[in-house]
Amino acid sequence: MSLRIDGLWKSFGTGDAEVQALRGVDLVVDHVQRVALMGASGSGKSTLLHLVGGLDAASNGSIRVRDVEVVGLRGRALVDHRRRVGFVFQAFNLMPGLSALENVELPLMPYLARGGARAKARELLAEVGLADRCDALPGQLSGGQQQRIAVARALIGDPALILADEPTGNLDSETADAVLSLIAHVAQARGATVLIATHDPGIASRCDRVVSLRDGVVVSDTATAESVPGQ
Secondary structure: OOEEEEEEEEEEOOHHHOEEEEEEEEEEEOOOOEEEEEOOOOOOHHHHHHHHOOOOOOOEEEEEEOOEEOOOOOHHHHHHHHHOEEEEEOOOOOOOOOOHHHHHHHHHOOOOOHHHHHHHHHHHHHHOOOHHHOOOOHHHOOHHHHHHHHHHHHHOOOOOEEEEEOOOOOOOHHHHHHHHHHHHHHHHHHOOEEEEEOOOHHHHHOOOEEEEEEOOEEEEEEEOHHHOOOO
16 A cells, blocks of 8 residues: 545635635555546645645545655654655655756755766666756747656655656646656556546546546446546
């Protein structure tokens, strides 16, 4: 078991303005599974990813990533948890004034000597097919290339869990397919579990499971044909 969520609630606002983004979500994800989170805007997909990754705090419930209870983490323990999770976002979130290499190594800079972080970043850029663009700035690269850099950056901490929030939303269909294949390949090769929030049924069909949310509640959890032997 890589991830276990029990009775997870998240509220925003107070009083008459309070909104229940998640309402008692339960979910268990096995090691190296790829799980698609589907649902309309406002269903709770992104909120769920943010809580699992420690980017936001739950109102109630439990989130266990491997042997770590995420709910209630503070200070250094929370920082350490975030380092063990790889994030890939729709908007790439690259630093425009930094090169591809510098963007990838950035998460490790406070923890590894510069030479160690740089060597690892170079290896990852080669793994995602951008060994020859290390010195390029994000503005000099295509959207697909920028997302490949974002994938490399997500892997720099050797995460056991990769969280991808609409990672192909800003890409054309051909580039989106290539980026999705890349995420699946590197996750499998490195033994990482993937949660990917998406509106695209085609992307969901390539995952092992599809978990659908509506109004902050899991309404279905099914294996895809691709993950069922003999189909």
